[in-house]
Amino acid sequence: MILGHITNTYMLYSLSGKKVRRMVFLPLLFFGALLPDIGDKGLHYIVTASYPGRGLLHSVVILSALLLILVISLKKYKTVWLTIYLGALLHIAQDWSSATTALWPFYGPWEIGDSETILEKFWRTYIDMSPLGLWVVEMVSLAYCVVLLFARYKRTRGRTTPEVKEGTSQPEGQ
Numbered sequence: 001m002i003l004g005h006i007t008n009t010y011m012l013y014s015l016s017g018k019k020v021r022r023m024v025f026l027p028l029l030f031f032g033a034l035l036p037d038i039g040d041k042g043l044h045y046i047v048t049a050s051y052p053g054r055g056l057l058h059s060v061v062i063l064s065a066l067l068l069i070l071v072i073s074l075k076k077y078k079t080v081w082l083t084i085y086l087g088a089l090l091h092i093a094q095d096w097s098s099a100t101t102a103l104w105p106f107y108g109p110w111e112i113g114d115s116e117t118i119l120e121k122f123w124r125t126y127i128d129m130s131p132l133g134l135w136v137v138e139m140v141s142l143a144y145c146v147v148l149l150f151a152r153y154k155r156t157r158g159r160t161t162p163e164v165k166e167g168t169s170q171p172e173g174q
Helices: 002-015 018-023 026-046 060-073 075-095 118-127 132-157
Strands: none
Touching: 002 018, 002 026, 002 075, 002 132, 026 075, 060 075
């Protein structure tokens, strides 16, 4: 659900207050929203099929430990790490399948996923449209993303910076 994760994250971001939106850098939030799948599915397809598609980075416990290590060792980038962490938590909330995955290692062993290659899974999901529900959600998310981005473009299109007269530092008309 690549588009679904981005769309839902953007929707929650846009519903948050102005103070939160000023603190959160949207591209980092999007990166965090995709990070669990990038990491876990990457390991699943590249390293070994016995590693689950929802593994270490789908665990709130592991993500929290990583955040703690990064914040302590690289305090200067605390806001960056917190934004990525928030995006990853939103991803986990959207993917919630069981407490076993989200609370690993405290709630039991990993749930072993399928052993398809990445190309087989892509083909099954996006070409064969199986499961159909996932494909429909992706297309609805795509439409929603397009509408949101178009609305954002229309809002910002009218904003222009005033022209500065040559030889001065004041905008024209001042």
